[in-house]
Amino acid sequence: MSHIDRNMRTLRAQKLPRMTDFRKVWHPEWFQGRRRRNNYFEGWYMKHVSSQGEHILSFIPGVSLSRKDPHAFVQGIDGHTGQTWYFRYPSEAFQYAPDAFDIRIGNSRFSKHGIALDLESPEGRIAGEIKYANLHTFPVSLRTPGIMGWYRYVPAMQCYHGVVSLDHELTGSMQVNGKDHDFSGGKGYVEKDWGSSMPEAWIWMQSNHFPQPKTSFMLSIARVPWLKNSFPGFLGFFLHEGQPHYFATYTGARIKNLEVDKKEVSLHIISKDLQLHIQGVKKEGGKNHGALKAPGKGHMERVIHENVNASLFVSLTDKHGKILFEGEGTHAGLEMIGDTSVLQG
DSSP, X not given: OOOOXXXXXXXXXXXXXXXXXXXXXXXXXXOOOOSSSSSEEEEEEEEEEOTTXXXXXXXXXXXEEOSSOOEEXXXXXXXXXXXXXXXXXXXXXXXXXXXXXXXXXXXXXXXXXXXXXXXXXXXXXXXXXXXXXXXXXXXXXXXXXSTTXXXXXXXTOSEEEEEXXXXXXXXXXXXXXXXXXXXXXXXXEEEEEEESOOXXXXXXXXXXXXXXXXXEEEEEEEEEEETTEEEEEEEEEEXXXXXXXXXXXXXXXXXXXXXXXXXXXXXXXXOSSEEEEEXXXXXXXXXXXXXXXXXXXXXXXXXEEEEEEEEEEEEXXXXXXXXXXXXXEEEEEEEEESOGGGXXX
């Protein structure tokens, strides 16, 4: 794994990058940072699924800068058992490269090349290395600097979202409490969030495990604060045969027939030329959801529950109703957080 040690910087208030560093706008995978010390968080969601799906491990490295409890952290979740881990570190233990996705927390490293972990606490020990190859990164342009589109240019939003890799290959293994987990031949996915707080309510779903190759899907619907009001907004993509399709509020697409209950969610997305139907279903039986910490005003005080082994049924049609794709995405992440009724348009 290649890293840029000479450029790594320790996280200190006086050394955080200025928000006027506009290069970061076109590189959402980089540490975005804030000069202010309070009410800020940043975290990367890095998912790993083994070749046969027998192992699913996701890790969230990040930093919470709040007056109450500033610290760095690495969260982990096992997609089959629902077991979660929260490894805490002093905020100064968070190091980053100023011009690359390359961070260190304690003795662990996270980058576009993969992860190398050395984590230990009373909750357990996780160690090993997983390398990434053939990343399908999210395309960035002046008009669309990432998955948020032109909203990325809006200052002081509550929460920003970035997609780092829609799909990539894995090699390597991870040892969890003495048990080996081989990920060679598996698939990975990486996205991230940063800002002051996660939304009051949201729905999030993701899978890149469809029978059809080179297929990946993610959708996030949230209540977005705007000036003194708020509105339901969404963003997402569907990658098929290497061709990405984008569906978002800023593209003019709209959601119809959003239905949510404790076990599943279904909806239609309609754009100018395409229609997407999605049904997300939580897996029945067993403990396949885990409790993760989420930020409120930078402080990791909120507890959310993520089902990390759900199924997503996706159908893509053109404007004439011709079916372009139908398939089931497995090993899917699915979150339905807060009062989802506020997400209705």
